[in-house]
Amino acid sequence: MKFDSVPANLKVGDTIRWVNRDAVPHTATARDRSFDITIPGNSIREMKILKKGQHEFFCRFHPAMKGVLSAAP
Secondary structure: OOOOOOOOOEEOOOEEEEEEOOOOOEEEEEOOOOOEEEEOOOEEEEEEOOOOEEEEEEOOOOOOOEEEEEEEO
16 A cells, blocks of 8 residues: 655645545544544545645554655745
8 A cells, every 4th residue: 555646836725635545544644743634445535735844644554655745835
């Protein structure tokens, strides 16, 4: 399991869509605690970006799933 690539050129205030095509739930949890969203199996969740910078994130259920989200002011 892995995250697909994160869109480039994100800015604070943008909305990002998390799509989970797996039957099991996942999370997108920022290491800096700026976001933590649970995405149930076979579902879509949206999240507004509230903080600028580079945010490393991972799935709390599957810690090997990780990525980086970069947001400009």
